Amino acid sequence: MIRFENVSKVYARGARPALDDVSVDVSRGEFVFLVGASGSGKSTFLRLVLREERPTGGKVYVAGRDLSRLSSWKVPSLRRSIGVVFQDFRLLPGKTVHENVAFALQVIGKPRHTIRTTVPEVLEMVGLDGKEKRLPHELSGGEQQRVAIARAFVNRPQILLADEPTGNLDPTTSLGIMRLLDRINRTGTTVVMATHDDEIVNEMRKRVVELSTGSVVRDEVDAVYGERESILPQVGQTPVLDAPGRGARAVQRVQVTPEPADLEAERAAEAAAARTATVQEPEREPAPETRGSSADEVVQQVLREHERVRAGREA
Amino acid sequence: MRLQFVLTEVLQGLRRNLSMVISVVLVTFVSLTFVGAAALLQTQVTKLKGDWYDLVEVSVFLCPTGSTAPTCADGEATEEQVDTLENVIDTELSDVVATTYFESKADAFEAFTQLYPDGYQGTQLTEDDMQSSFRLKLVDPEQYQVVDDVLEGRSGVEVVEDQREVFEPLFLALGRASLLAAGLAGVMLLAAVLLITTTIRLSAVSRRRETGIMRLVGASNLFVQLPFMLEGAIAALVGALLAVGGLWLAVQYLVTDWLQDSVDWVAYVDVGDVLLIAPLLIGIAVLLAVVSSVVTLNRYTRV
Numbered sequence: 001m002i003r004f005e006n007v008s009k010v011y012a013r014g015a016r017p018a019l020d021d022v023s024v025d026v027s028r029g030e031f032v033f034l035v036g037a038s039g040s041g042k043s044t045f046l047r048l049v050l051r052e053e054r055p056t057g058g059k060v061y062v063a064g065r066d067l068s069r070l071s072s073w074k075v076p077s078l079r080r081s082i083g084v085v086f087q088d089f090r091l092l093p094g095k096t097v098h099e100n101v102a103f104a105l106q107v108i109g110k111p112r113h114t115i116r117t118t119v120p121e122v123l124e125m126v127g128l129d130g131k132e133k134r135l136p137h138e139l140s141g142g143e144q145q146r147v148a149i150a151r152a153f154v155n156r157p158q159i160l161l162a163d164e165p166t167g168n169l170d171p172t173t174s175l176g177i178m179r180l181l182d183r184i185n186r187t188g189t190t191v192v193m194a195t196h197d198d199e200i201v202n203e204m205r206k207r208v209v210e211l212s213t214g215s216v217v218r219d220e221v222d223a224v225y226g227e228r229e230s231i232l233p234q235v236g237q238t239p240v241l242d243a244p245g246r247g248a249r250a251v252q253r254v255q256v257t258p259e260p261a262d263l264e265a266e267r268a269a270e271a272a273a274a275r276t277a278t279v280q281e282p283e284r285e286p287a288p289e290t291r292g293s294s295a296d297e298v299v300q301q302v303l304r305e306h307e308r309v310r311a312g313r314e315a
Numbered sequence: 316m317r318l319q320f321v322l323t324e325v326l327q328g329l330r331r332n333l334s335m336v337i338s339v340v341l342v343t344f345v346s347l348t349f350v351g352a353a354a355l356l357q358t359q360v361t362k363l364k365g366d367w368y369d370l371v372e373v374s375v376f377l378c379p380t381g382s383t384a385p386t387c388a389d390g391e392a393t394e395e396q397v398d399t400l401e402n403v404i405d406t407e408l409s410d411v412v413a414t415t416y417f418e419s420k421a422d423a424f425e426a427f428t429q430l431y432p433d434g435y436q437g438t439q440l441t442e443d444d445m446q447s448s449f450r451l452k453l454v455d456p457e458q459y460q461v462v463d464d465v466l467e468g469r470s471g472v473e474v475v476e477d478q479r480e481v482f483e484p485l486f487l488a489l490g491r492a493s494l495l496a497a498g499l500a501g502v503m504l505l506a507a508v509l510l511i512t513t514t515i516r517l518s519a520v521s522r523r524r525e526t527g528i529m530r531l532v533g534a535s536n537l538f539v540q541l542p543f544m545l546e547g548a549i550a551a552l553v554g555a556l557l558a559v560g561g562l563w564l565a566v567q568y569l570v571t572d573w574l575q576d577s578v579d580w581v582a583y584v585d586v587g588d589v590l591l592i593a594p595l596l597i598g599i600a601v602l603l604a605v606v607s608s609v610v611t612l613n614r615y616t617r618v
Contacts, residue, residue: 073536076533076535079530081533082533090524090527106317107320108532108535109317155533
């Protein structure tokens with residue numbers, strides 16, 4: 001699905017390459033974590049996949065296309081098969097939740113009736129049913145990220161890129177977002193996620209590609225984040241960190257209270273999934289695994305149903 | 316769907332940039348008014364020429380008594396000389412001259428007494444004070460020079476006169492006025508291009524968030540840029556329509572209702588001519604907008 005062959009990227013002549021001879025192969029339906037310190041080349045990797053940048057050397061293949069030979073007028077069609085989620089959500093502040101998601105379909109010229117059916121479906125899937133008329137600033141961070149994910153996924157892309165999607169969120173909310181991404185991944189969508197969040201990486205146990213100053217230093221399946229100290233740069237003594245009281249253990253760990261709105265959204269997403277499941281397939285065998293699997297299968301079910309309806313309409 | 320969406324975007328953009336849009340409208344309005352004025356002046360000149368050149372003649376004045384011209388050294392033109400000249404006109408100038416009319420001294424005196432029955436400035440002239448002449452109507456008034464080359468300097472001919480010369484100062488003035496209008500139009504058009512460019516750039520920058528997302532989700536270049544192009548085109552078009560309206564009013568009230576009433580023997584431009592140049596003005600406006608938006612957008616909303 002995504003293949004990098006000895007890819008290098010140098011932004012300015014003579015500067016240190018942002019990517020240096022990187023070869024990575026991500027197959028269809030995989031979930032890959034991209035980890036590494038800031039400046040290690042994670043974002044460059046994602047930008048190359050989107051063809052926002054062209055590699056200085058090597059070849060990038062995405063969804064069967066050779067990006068170095070892709071003419072610029074075909075870039076839009078490439079991007080229609082890729083969904084992107086960012087740390088800062090990038091929602092349009094003047095548009096409601098529904099309009100934000102619909103926007104992604106409108107600008108690629110989807111007919112109105114498709115938008116009318118698809119947008120509520122995807123909003124229900126991310127658990128924002130009933131909040132269609134809200135504006136982004138009326139939502140919590142987690143909910144905003146759900147809108148962003150809905151927008152990225154509404155056109156059913158083959159690939160979903162996520163650039164630190166949980167970077168602005170507390171751990172509990174992050175977990176909800178991760179469950180959502182996992183569910184999307186199980187529909188067959190390839191997910192590549194750049195992150196600094198070691199807890200999430202350790203919990204998910206997916207493939208981990210670690211970049212360091214532009215090179216792949218680790219590529220493991222079922223992996224963990226790794227030693228935080230070895231991945232993130234060591235900070236020497238500085239006046240600020242060396243302030244009086246440094247080293248004294250905090251009496252209490254900072255407690256983060258998760259956003260209640262987002263928990264609600266998560267419950268709604270699960271409930272929506274479960275509800276659709278019972279409606280669609282009442283006598284379905286319960287799945288053998290217990291951990292969140294029923295919800296995931298329901299999502300798949302919804303998607304299959306969607307495909308069937310669409311195919312029927314086109315026929 | 317697409318059309319409606321694009322139009323909504325365009326309307327939003329126009330509303331958000333209202334003051335800039337208004338300035339674009341006004342600048343295109345003024346510049347195209349100048350373009351239109353230049354075109355109308357040219358039309359007026361053509362009309363006058365068409366009208367008046369049908370009436371003008373070339374006068375070949377024959378030597379009177381006591382003329383100081385070198386060709387008149389022998390005194391008044393003799394009948395023999397008149398016959399020779401008539402022969403020359405009939406043979407050598409047959410392609411150029413449509414009709415020939417010989418005005419004898421008697422004819423001239425008759426015309427004179429009709430014009431000034433009480434004598435000219437207090438002196439009563441006699442038939443002998445008159446001058447006989449050939450009045451030549453040319454097939455094409457522009458070919459005066461040919462007649463002049465053939466007849467000037469022949470014995471018995473005092474001077475060859477082109478009546479067109481009477482109009483030259485007027486046409487010169489009209490021509491200069493239209494040149495001036497065209498020059499001002501050029502300057503204003505340049506200002507319009509720069510202003511449209513700035514407006515589109517401003518609009519593009521203020522909607523960078525939208526266009527960024529459009530590009531990420533795979534909207535085509537045309538789809539991203541079309542709203543901006545339409546914005547510029549609509550503003551320029553409104554300016555062009557205003558210019559057409561302004562010229563229409565000017566022609567209707569200044570020329571048709573006022574000039575034509577006071578000086579009615581001249582053919583003037585009318586509102587029909589304004590409608591004829593309207594497509595030109597609108598075309599210029601659209602071209603202006605398209606060129607400046609393509610230049611700007613390629614720089615600011617590239618994929």
